[in-house]
Amino acid sequence: MNDIWAGILAAFQLIVSLDADLVEITLRSLQVSLSALVIASLMALPLGTWLAIRRFRFRRAAIATLNALMGLPPVVVGLIVYLLLSRSGPFGVLGLLFTPTAMIIAQVIIITPLIASITHQAMRELWAEYHDLLISLNTSQRQRVATLIWDGRRALLTGALAGFGRAIGEVGAIMIVGGNIDNATRVLTTAIALETGKGDFALALGLGFILIALALMVNFAIHTLSRTERHGTW
Amino acid sequence: MSPLSVSLRDVSVKRRGKTILGPIDLDLGESGFTVVLGPNGAGKTTLLKVLHGVERVSGGTVQWSAPADAAQQAQAYVFQRPIMLRRSVRNNLAYPLQLRGTSKAEIAREVSLWAARVGLMDVLDQPAPRLSGGEKQKLALARALIRQPSVLFLDEPCANLDGRSTREIEAVLRAAHDSGTRIIMTTHDLGQARRLGSDVVFLLNGALHEQGPATQVFAQPAQPETKAFLDGDIVD
Ligand SMILES: Nc1ncnc2c1ncn2[C@@H]1O[C@H](COP(=O)(O)OP(=O)(O)O)[C@@H](O)[C@H]1O
Numbered sequence: 001m002n003d004i005w006a007g008i009l010a011a012f013q014l015i016v017s018l019d020a021d022l023v024e025i026t027l028r029s030l031q032v033s034l035s036a037l038v039i040a041s042l043m044a045l046p047l048g049t050w051l052a053i054r055r056f057r058f059r060r061a062a063i064a065t066l067n068a069l070m071g072l073p074p075v076v077v078g079l080i081v082y083l084l085l086s087r088s089g090p091f092g093v094l095g096l097l098f099t100p101t102a103m104i105i106a107q108v109i110i111i112t113p114l115i116a117s118i119t120h121q122a123m124r125e126l127w128a129e130y131h132d133l134l135i136s137l138n139t140s141q142r143q144r145v146a147t148l149i150w151d152g153r154r155a156l157l158t159g160a161l162a163g164f165g166r167a168i169g170e171v172g173a174i175m176i177v178g179g180n181i182d183n184a185t186r187v188l189t190t191a192i193a194l195e196t197g198k199g200d201f202a203l204a205l206g207l208g209f210i211l212i213a214l215a216l217m218v219n220f221a222i223h224t225l226s227r228t229e230r231h232g233t234w
Numbered sequence: 235m236s237p238l239s240v241s242l243r244d245v246s247v248k249r250r251g252k253t254i255l256g257p258i259d260l261d262l263g264e265s266g267f268t269v270v271l272g273p274n275g276a277g278k279t280t281l282l283k284v285l286h287g288v289e290r291v292s293g294g295t296v297q298w299s300a301p302a303d304a305a306q307q308a309q310a311y312v313f314q315r316p317i318m319l320r321r322s323v324r325n326n327l328a329y330p331l332q333l334r335g336t337s338k339a340e341i342a343r344e345v346s347l348w349a350a351r352v353g354l355m356d357v358l359d360q361p362a363p364r365l366s367g368g369e370k371q372k373l374a375l376a377r378a379l380i381r382q383p384s385v386l387f388l389d390e391p392c393a394n395l396d397g398r399s400t401r402e403i404e405a406v407l408r409a410a411h412d413s414g415t416r417i418i419m420t421t422h423d424l425g426q427a428r429r430l431g432s433d434v435v436f437l438l439n440g441a442l443h444e445q446g447p448a449t450q451v452f453a454q455p456a457q458p459e460t461k462a463f464l465d466g467d468i469v470d
């Protein structure tokens with residue numbers, strides 16, 4: 001018990017004093033996960049919208065694939081990315097293994113299906129609602145997509161936040177492809193795993209509090225968004 | 235907006251192997267206030283959508299007196315269940331003009347004008363999905379008229395509205411008609427049909443059963459089924 005209390009106290013000290021390691025690890029986590037979020041969103045938002053409004057031959061298969069990809073275990077994604085990027089793998093020459101870039105790639109693969117799936121769901125509902133009006137107004141394909149994305153912006157942001165939450169809390173894949181190297185690829189989750197293993201609860205708990213705070217902020221933002229969705233204040 | 239007329243020749247609509255409309259021959263001239271009457275499921279909505287070009291026909295031709303694209307641009311359609319964009323009332327009204335690339339100043343002017351005409355000035359900044367049923371219908375109507383259409387389609391615009399909202403909407407429709415808009419409307423309200431209609435199209439089981447000037451059809455319907463319908467009897 002004493003160990004834990006001492007750890008909690010020390011953790012707060014680290015946070016309050018803006019401990020250099022703690023800050024560095026937190027910033028790297030944010031950098032990796034925000035990069036993954038931006039890249040994944042750039043692919044997932046148009047893809048989800050497109051799947052919602054276009055009828056084409058393999059649409060159902062594409063949606064089923066998307067949902068299946070959502071269930072990919074992150075550790076397996078890590079393994080696959082590792083094999084692709086390892087020196088003997090097809091992209092080995094790029095020398096990306098054990099770099100933040102490799103971690104971003106893994107996180108993009110993990111969260112793109114999630115964001116695309118949430119986008120697809122929201123856009124399908126909105127399209128069903130708007131379909132007749134947009135057809136009647138003789139809108140172009142671009143105008144339709146723009147209208148749906150704008151009016152579905154809260155749902156899309158919710159999807160993006162869910163993706164970010166998944167990315168920042170993920171440990172299995174980035175441990176494998178990043179290697180948890182000090183000053184290079186160590187992020188919140190991998191550092192917590194390491195410090196806990198070493199028995200250094202102060203740093204582990206300090207990082208844990210930050211991770212919890214980030215997760216709470218994301219959930220609070222999602223909750224606020226779903227409330228403004230109903231009240232339509234922006 | 236230049237006036238438009240339309241001719242249907244041998245038009246039919248089939249869904250799941252069943253003919254739900256036609257085959258129909260119908261000519262609608264450049265002016266007038268046509269009311270489309272008929273029992274539930276007679277094909278009124280289907281006919282309006284075929285005319286507007288948003289329902290696939292299984293056979294026959296729909297010929298407007300202008301190229302198809304120009305003709306559709308000159309039409310506006312108010313759906314039976316008003317479709318509200320998830321935006322403010324103001325931005326719902328602005329939307330059709332934004333699609334056309336109208337200038338911001340012009341849009342602001344038109345939005346105020348139409349909001350005042352349908353009595354929505356006080357709710358301009360409210361989200362449209364939260365309006366009452368009557369307000370939604372008024373907004374859908376104003377959003378249609380703001381495009382200054384040559385032809386306006388209305389599918390039961392006053393269903394589920396109270397007397398006061400109905401009168402307000404009828405006043406707006408009369409004004410639009412007086413300023414030269416061609417109106418084609420379905421309604422269940424025979425009183426409304428008499429008040430507004432200049433000519434009548436009566437549908438029964440997907441077929442065009444009777445067509446003529448409103449005064450004549452209401453006073454002396456040619457077909458017994460039309461007479462029965464106008465007398466309030468059940469026809470099928
Ligand atoms: N998409 C559809 N598929 C199958 N049947 C339909 C479809 N749309 C309409 N119908 C049928 O066509 C008939 C005419 O419908 P509708 O034009 O909506 O009639 P009204 O507007 O006069 O009540 C009805 O029997 C309806 O059930």
Ligand SMILES: [Mg+2]
Nearest residue numbers: 278279314389
């Ligand atoms: Mg109908």
